[in-house]
Amino acid sequence: MVSKLFAHLNFLIIDDDNENKGNIQNVNDTLKDAGCENIYTYITTSTEILDLNDSKQMFIKEYDTKDLHFIVSNNINFPFYRVAAFDYLIPVVTTFWVKECVERNHLLRTLNFSPDPRHILKDTTIYIARNLTMSNADYRFYTEIVTSLGGMCVESLTNKITHLVATSNSNPVVINFCQAVKNLDNIKIVYPTWLIHCFKTQQYIKESTHQIEVNITSNGSSQSNINSDERIEDLWDEVESKSIHPSTLQYLQGHKFIVDLELSLSSQLYSFLIQLIKHYGGSFLPYIDINDIETNKQIDCFIGGSINTKGYETCEKKGLHTGNIIWFFNIWSFQSFLPPQKKIIWSPFKHKIFKSKDLLLSHTNYFGQERIYIQKLTELLGGSTTTSLSSSNTHLLAKFPYGKKFVNAVTKKPNCKVVNHLWLEKCYDQGKVLDATLKDFKDYDIGKKSLSSFLNQIGKVDLTVEENKLTSSKLVNSQSILNDSISSDEDTDLGFSTANENDTTIPDVNKSAPVGNSSVLVSTPTLMAKKQPSIELSSDFVSSIEPAATSEENSTEPHVNKNKSIGQPAKSEKDDEDEYNNLFGVLTETVDNSDSFNKENKETPNTPAASRQTSSAKVNKVSLEEPTIEENTNEATSATKEPLTPPVDNIVSSFVDPILPRRRAARAKAEKRLHEDIESLNEFEKNRKKKRIGNLLPTEIKKLEHIKEVKKQAKDTILGLKNLPSGENDDEILKQLKHSYNIKAFVTGCHDELCESNIEKLSLFGVQIVNEYQKMLNCIIAPKKLRTVKFLNALSFHPLEYVISPDFITHLIKNIDSGENPVNNVNVELYKIKDISDEVLEKTKMNNKLFDRAYISNINIASDVPGSLDTISSILMNHGIKEVQRLSKKPFLTNNHPHKKILLQNGKMIHPPKCVIISGNNPTLRKWKKTWNEQNDGSGDGLLIVSWDWCVGNIFQLDVDYNEKENVLFNSL
Incomplete structure (x- = not known):
């Protein structure tokens, strides 16, 4: 038995009604024998019903100065779980964690032992491979999904990861990793669609569907029978057709969101974000310019990435809730709407105030989500974190004054400043480097003062009783919530993405070990459901719960406004147009989910989802007997509204609409407009068939359609050339041509006139042409050695394979235009310019610049x-x-x-x-x-x-x- 493993640590043990009393006593004894300083016990009762604010006040009253470090529980059925785990970031672990730590004589990674059934990725360590097309916003989005589901994202690629996520099998990271790691049996290489699939279904999805096939050839390139670009596009279509895990929790009800135009989310993630907003009761407005924000009085929430955008400045002046992706997933974990001003890390990111060399931070005695939070905050300040402590570290963050790191930093590292976490948080909050020697930052037992001194407690606002009541009023009925809470074994946790914990991972944890009754899950946003351990609802029943539809759920146009309520003055032409736009949006989007939802729910004929039917007719043939135009009642406390279930004539008999005459009038006007504007009708009919682009702006939709047409024409042209290689089908021929050249070329000083069609044709021969600097390129195309910015930047490519003249491209295109296969006539080696020697090219292969x-x-x-x-x-x-x-x-x-x-x-x-x-x-x-x-x-x-x-x-x-x-x-x- 280890005598000092838990020295200086304080534990809270949850004694649940369903927990074996002997098990509780064994944990208590184990903690005492291992040197635990204080052990507290909380006994749950089956009658506890507390909202978020009340549970926080109760937690503060009971444990304000107890300085809790861990909570031990085999389920999350205690009333302050969300407060402890997501607000104060206190690790919540099962009793099995205590046992394993003692047996291994090591404090293990807490994330692996979460009792939260929503943490379906808790046994994963995931590396997300960036590429030229993945923006910082996309990367953050994926990492927030991972950590919200209990997984851990790392920035170091080692053979200890469980998953490598990439968008292509030709990604150099994937190729190099597969070459370096001999045994890939325990590592899954998947597309990011796997993460979205897991998140939407709230289940651990088998990787086989989303797995990337990679076969490394002798020359180091990747080879696959599957076109990676086409495969991921098909997977996106498939995943986006999946319904989000049913929930009656409408914690976003009454909130209208906009997303910063400069956030640079990919179209797939942009669409998924909108789905989530609508699924949990919110509404969304796409906007084109700042005037849309300034004139729309219903918008109250803004999601952005940085404070350096016009969108943020306008929304901040207007007093909107300005949050970021971290905030969005954090409130998803809370299952309650909380203003982003409540936490400093929830708002669009501020300027970095440190140079990288000035903040190399290590931390000691922090665990789980605490570490992830520290690492994320350090990154936002401009620094980085390390798991070990060395002479290069500039700061050590200490939770209390004990442990090897703390002693070494104080006695042996004179250049390392030892501070508490308040220093880190206040530097970010105030936007300046604060004096680390101040007394406030040298209190290493700060947790003993109060819970308000814990991590993640600095913010501009606090959750008031009024806010909490507003959230409570947005719930559906309490009985539906109770059923949803008991049956749902899959919801989420909060986290930050770039964690790189040095705690030992346990891929072989015995998942069958007794951890108490975890089938009863409390997941309501503002009340703790009464526990009924004997009730286990079927998955069919769970799948029947349908999210409530909001008044603007189907709004896709930038200027769509809600209808005026009854009793207001006669409508103007603008009102008629808005009414038309509302109806137009409904008719073009209501069928989106029908195909996939019917397939998944064919065993549940009594559910609203099962009653949906796919309409293959044109919109003008759909019965408009009862268009579902929602009214703007401004009732934030309203119960569930009927979901949109086309075709609408199938559901007319199920209810009587009190404003039927007005809707019929709207229908008549809309029908007339639809027939008059056949061009718009056809465009929206196309959009309806592809839910993936349904939430994009019209200009973005046209661009996607144009790109698709250009690609098709290019393929047809190439397949019509003479002397093509033989193949079983067109795809096999194109695959062979793709390997003709391995050129990713940066063009400067020439070929500005290249059209999209020619660029696409060249890409089919493995010649990728760009005119913007990208580090993964390997070729410069230029008339000679130039002093241009582009040329000087391009000489840093690693490696730089070719520097060739523009004649290479000219002759390729001439051959294609004349109907010849250019591979037989154009040898890239003959086009190298003499101004750059082979010796210089060899230097680009060196490991350092x-x-x-x-x-x-x-x-x-x-x-x-x-x-x-x-x-x-x-x-x-x-x-x-x-x-x-x-x-x-x-x-x-x-x-x-x-x-x-x-x-x-x-x-x-x-x-x-x-x-x-x-x-x-x-x-x-x-x-x-x-x-x-x-x-x-x-x-x-x-x-x-x-x-x-x-x-x-x-x-x-x-x-x-x-x-x-x-x-x-x-x-x-």
């Missing part, structure tokens, strides 16, 4: 250097520079290495410079030398002042020659 090899990490730029600082910085950083600053009164940036003789990779011994300045003219040299002497107490050694031409010349050669005198303005190395 140009300035890394020359031991130059930071550069100062004088104001007289022509060109934008951002432009120059981008070029230098692509070639290995870490930081660039414009010269001002602040000290010069110095390099991060000792000033001593070093052997370069080219065999030369040099004294690398302490400081590098790029200057535009000689008259300022005296000033720079004087400032450098003052900064170094009179020593002028180590200063190198050069012109921009010096940098350009070295980039062309991909080698820094310290002996060259040309373009060196001053040298004191």
Whole structure:
């Protein structure tokens, strides 16, 4: 028995009615024997019904100064579960965690032992491979899904991961990983659609459907019988047709959302986000410009990524709830609407205030979601975290003054500042670097003061009783909620994405070990359901629960407004148009879910979903006897509304509409308009067939249709060429042609006139053409060696395989236009330009960049250097520079290495410079030398002042020659 494993830790044990009393006593004894400092017990009762605010007040009253570190429970049926787990981030673990920790003499990763049935990914460690098409918003969206389902996302790719998520089998990360790891039996490589599928169904979906097939060839490329792009497109269509796990929890009811145009979510995730908003009772408005926000009085919620956008500024001035993706998934975990101002990390992200070298943070005695929160907050500040403590760490975050890390930092790491978490949070909250030596940040037992001193407690607002009552009033009826709570074994938890815990993962945890009765789940947003352990509802019953439809559930147009309520003055032409738009949207979207939903619910004929039928007729043939136009009653406390269930004539007999005459009038006008505007009708009919694009703006829909048509025409052209390789079908022929060239080309100084059609044709031969800088490219197409920004950036490609003339593209297209297969006539090797030697190309394959090899990490730029600082910085950083600053009164940036003789990779011994300045003219040299002497107490050694031409010349050669005198303005190395 380990005597000190739980020393200084405080535990709360939940004694549930259904829990074996002997098991509770055994846990208590085990904790005591392992040195636990304090053990508290809470006995649940079957009559507890508490809303979110009451449960928080009760938790504060009972445990405010107890400084709880862990809660042990085999289920989540205690009234303050959501408060403890998601608000105060206290790890909630099963009794099995206690047993395993003692047996292994190690505090194991808590996420693996969550009792929450919603944490279906708790046994996963997932790496998400970024690529050229995955934006930061997409990446954050995926990672929030993982952590919300109890999984852990890591940023280090090792053989300890359980899943590798990627969008293509040709992703270099996937290829390199498959080559490096010999045994992939325990690692699943899947498309991100697997994550969405798991989230929508609230079940652990078998990976086989979403698995990426990768076969590595001898030359290191990937080969597959499946076209990866087409496969993921089909999977998106399939996943988006899936219904979201039924729930009567309408915690977003009464809230209308907009998404920042600059958030850069992919169309699939954009559509999925809208589905979630509507599924939980909210409504959504796409917008085109700021005027849509300023004029619409119903919008109250904004989802963005940064404070540096016009959308955020407008919404902030208007007083809307401005949140981010983290906020959206966090309130999904709470199953209650909470304003984003409540937590500092829930609002669009602020400016980074640290340089990377100034915040390298380690932490000690934090667990589970606490670690993930710390790592996310550190990243937002501009720093990074490490699991170990070394001499390079600048800060240590300590929860209490015990443990090896704390002792080492205090006694052996004089350059490492030891602080509590208030320092980290207040730096972000106030937007500036605070003095880490202040008394408030040196209290390492801060948790003993009160729960308000815990992590994640800094915010601008608090949940009031009035807010809580508003949330409660938005529930459906209490009996429906009770049934949903008891039957639902799959909802969610909150988290942040870039966790990299060093706790031991346990893939072989005995899942059959007794963990109490976890089949009874409380998941209501504002009340704790009375426990009925003897009741277990069937999955058929669960699937029959249908989300309530809101008044604007089907609104797709930017300016759609709700109808005016009865009793208001006669409608204007604008009102008639709005009424038409509402009806038009209903008719084009109500059938979207029918096919897949019928298939999944064919065993439940009494459910609303099962009654849906797919209509293959045109919209103008659909019966309009009873159009489902919702009225704007402004009743935030209303109960469920009838879901939209087309065809509408099938449900007319089931109820009597009190405003039937008005709806018939609306129907007559809408029907007339539909027949008059046949062009719009056809466009919307196309959109109805593809739910995947149903929520996009009209301009985006047209763009997708255009791209699809261009691809089709290009394929038809290529398949009509002479001398094509033989194949069983067209797909096999195109697959062979795709491997003709492996060129991902960056074009500069030529071929600006290339049309979309020619670019698509070239891509079918494996020649990808872009004119924007992307790091994964391997070719420059240019008439000669150029001093352009594009060319200088492109020389940093890793590796750079080709630098070729534009004639290569010209001759490829000529062959295609003449009906010939260009592979037989155009050899890429014959088009290499002589200005860039093979020796230079070989240097692009090295593991480190140009300035890394020359031991130059930071550069100062004088104001007289022509060109934008951002432009120059981008070029230098692509070639290995870490930081660039414009010269001002602040000290010069110095390099991060000792000033001593070093052997370069080219065999030369040099004294690398302490400081590098790029200057535009000689008259300022005296000033720079004087400032450098003052900064170094009179020593002028180590200063190198050069012109921009010096940098350009070295980039062309991909080698820094310290002996060259040309373009060196001053040298004191």
